[in-house]
Amino acid sequence: MIGIASASARVRHPAMIGALACAAFAYGVFAQAAAGAVVLRDDSNRSVVVPHDPRRIITLLPSLTETVCALGACNRLVAVGRFDDWPPSVKRLPKVGDLDEVNIERIVALRPDLVLLSNSQRVGARLRELGIASFAIETDRYADIARTVRIVGELLGVPQRAAALNARIRAQVRAVADAAMAQRRGPAPKVYFEVDPAPYAAGPDSYIGGLLAKLGVRNIVAAKLGPFPLLNPEYVVRRDPDVIFISRAAAPHLAERPGWAGIKAVREHRICTFPERVRETIMRPGPRVAEGLRAIAACLARVAP
């Protein structure tokens, strides 16, 4: 919430820009506070001097890459993260790292004027020290999808396009959700969405949980556990979900987990798995969210009781 407010509050007073630029200087940021630059506070609560109309952008997260491209700025990207593969045009770009491991030298050599990355990527601090504007965005919750579009739109100087994209996403999501609700007979099914088999679950507060909520199903995970809790496996057995969403690799072994054979979803084989291409539209909090939602709705219509 703080992120939304501060990120959209542009600092327009020239004196303040000067003061912040000086502060930024103390951190080793040089020469970025040129005319037209703005100072924004990012989701790691740091002030970032963002150049006006950045032209050389690096994104280190698949969802951010997708967002930049959906805003029609794909041609401004000079490099992306290792797993960023959508839209297909970004596959040609240099890969400069992933969540944990980033090739800083490569990034510096590419002289970006803006690096977009996740809040959890530690490389942000290092890049700032090197004088590269790096903007961290938190993408845990469903509302973060629209917020990310709005922030990136502002950073790129295309706020109207961002608003239009958000409206389009909202309309698509509503259409899918309405259709799903109209089809449903009987009570809302209880679902368990396994993000990975540790087992990490998608809680109601996660963006995946947000998608599930749009379809009116009940998430078995309590909201107080946070967006992606590591569950005690017996929790799932006790909540006895009607439908389980899980990766294709883990699905065949569900019944072998101690006590899981008795879960209704496993017993009646109400399991949803998705091909990798589709799964990433669900797992990435990006502009293709409606596609992911459609896949979830289609599977639910097929397997839910």
Added chain:
Amino acid sequence: MSATRSTLIDALPRAFGEERPPVAWWLAGCLAITTVLTFGGLLVGTSSIHTSLRWILSPDAQSAVVLWDIRLPRTVGAWFVGALLGLAGAIAQGVFRNPLAEPYLLGTASGAALGVTIVLFASGASVGALAWTGQLGLAGAAVVGACAAIALTIALARGVLQTSNLLLSGIVVGFLLSAVTSLLLLTKPDMWRTMQVFLLGSTGFLGWSSTSLLAVVFCVCAIPAVLFSRGLDALTLGEDTAQSLGLSLPTLRLAMLGIVCAATAATVGEVGIVGFVGLVAPHLVRETLTVNHRYLLIASPLCGGALLQAADLVSRWIIRPAELPVGAVTACVGGAYLALLLWRRTRDA
């Protein structure tokens, strides 16, 4: 002759007579704690203790599954994992005549983890939740990996006679194999987090199949270790003296390291890398009890088992119904214990 016999019989019972009640009490205490923890393992989970008690008295279909197919094998399996690590730690400390030796010292854990990673890669399956064949496959891969690691360590140290070379090359091999595992994982981002949690140790998916496998491995490891414990006793007198007594140092070391290898590999295959139990359990025994290796090799598994059961309870209780990786709990507790030990030692010095 009969006179000498009688005096000796006087002396030896005194030798053990001083010891016997404490050892017996100690072992009984450990078993009592384990019983309490096992019962606690039935009570602690996603339900309140009150609800769990009601379940035990009058179970329905679901609570019976939770109690007897999830909680009981999990807590019993945790005991076996801890016991295997305690045993392996006690053996490692005896073989290297060093109280800071631990089961993962010779690269076994890294080797086992690499073996598991490779199998999971090849099969595309996920950690933990596998049927018998899968369990055996994973355990087998872990054993092969651990044995390969130990062989590499011994080759690098040019034999088993030079303790310091062995320890050093064990560290080298450990780092090397973990690096290979990390590189493999980097190519498959979807397995990265799962494997990270697995490598931190997780008891969540211990079922009856895992638990029986661990029980078999425990018997296979513990029985010969206890039977051959005199060799470790002899080794406490120094390597030269042990050899002069007719002990073959290479044979003893290889046999004992083989047991360490099997024990470690089985635990890594089932629950991942659980740090500190193998180091702390024999330490705790020696702090409270001075015994020969026969009793040490019996007491350390009991202590390690109870430790890991307790850690498992903490891991599922502290942020229930979510949980912590059990390796994180043992690392905290073990680290705190070692810090206490260090503090006491420096204070006394």
Added chain:
Amino acid sequence: MLEPAPSTPERPIALACRDLVVGYGARTVLDRVSLQIPAGRWSAIVGPNGSGKSTLLRTLAGLLRPRSGTIWLQGRPFGAWPRRERARRLGWLAQTAVATDLTAAEVVALGRFAHGGWLAHRDVDDDAAIDRAMRATGSLRWAARRVSTLSGGERQRVHLARVLAVEASVLLLDEPTTHLDPPHQEDIARLLRQQAHGCGVAVVSAIHDLSLALTADRLIVLGEDGLVGHGSVREALAGDWLSLAFRTRVNVVEHDGAHLWRPAVAVLADE
């Protein structure tokens, strides 16, 4: 193939070595040492620090591989003995008495390791040997105590009992009297002589104290340049081997039939 010298029927050669060369790295400690150690005699190894007393004992015990040369144990080449059989015939005592957490009785019982083997528990013979050894060294009193709680001298006696419990025909002892006070040193000397004369054991011990060493039957004198001589105490004194080995005048006086080392300071004070 070299053969050991034939042993006479009444005094067989228990342990022999020929042309033994031993060294660490580039340093040669023993250069072509040949010895014949008779059964039923107590031989003391004397010599200055660093002359290789411990090295010689460790080599003879099979703990150090010689660069060249041959060792015979009871007429049979060393390597031809199976490990455990050899361990039953050859006892070795280290210079430092290790402080282990085992009890004294457990340590002494380890002396029977080669007799029982890995799994075997003690039988009556083992118990008797343990008891005899602990009695002989006066360590029976501490049988139940942890060796780590004993004093240095007590520990030394427990370890000596452990070697005696082997009931070997050759005993190689590295400084068995180091941590002991003079009366106890005397006890040990008496014990070693009794083992040699009474039980027919070949006892070889490195002894620091010259007067004590002179109470042995035979002397093996090592100097900085190798073996000075090997023979009876009388031969050693006649040849003045000690002065040669220590490269200084070593005065030995005879008093009541015993040979005593007399430090030079005392001589100066007399004059």
